[in-house]
Amino acid sequence: MAERPDPPEEWITRIDAVLTALPECVRVPAWTGMSWKVGSATVAHVFGGEDQLIRLVLRAEPDEVMALQHLGAPYFKASWGTNVVGLVLDGDTDWDEVAELLTDSYCVQAPGHLAATVARPLR
Template sequence: MRRLDRILSAFPECRRESAWVGARWRVKSSTVAHVFGGEDQLFRIVFQAEPGELPAFENMGPPYFRAGWGANAVGILLDEATDWAELAELLTDSYCMQAPADLAARVLRP
């Protein structure tokens, strides 16, 4: 959770809060990412993806998955093989999609 918090809390006005399950990071009233544990005791994070990228995530398969909520929501299973640099890029994209334009413009994309 600390690694995720370091990535997401670095974005302007992005804050962590408790969710119905797990925790989520929001900018204004929009959810940037949501992390939660499954019955298998593994954590997953769900975030927004560009609509044109959805088929790629669906075809990649594990550790990626299409989330059951949100039109453009995808997720990744967090484990020892997680590529944290790639995840930071995906979370940056999610933030920029969800944030107001003035806040998104302040983010340097990796």
């Protein structure tokens, strides 16, 4: 079995800066890579795959999942959960877009009273 690469610390730091600024969102080590949770709900998970690619998976509204899935690479629909979408991170990643997706994911996963305190990105 191939080794899974660790996500670059710079990328973890970028994701962390967005998510830990949101109410009660915390960074926690995952089975591989790093994840962020609000309560027991996972907001995002970044990890390296056996194919040596770094992926970020998160939650999105159903219409957003469909739109991202149809865009194709670097986006993909995860094989689990109806609202799980991901993207492959690389040197060309649009970190402003990632910040918007992370904020949306938080709002999907957070309890309503917390999500209501966050300004959602306009699309």
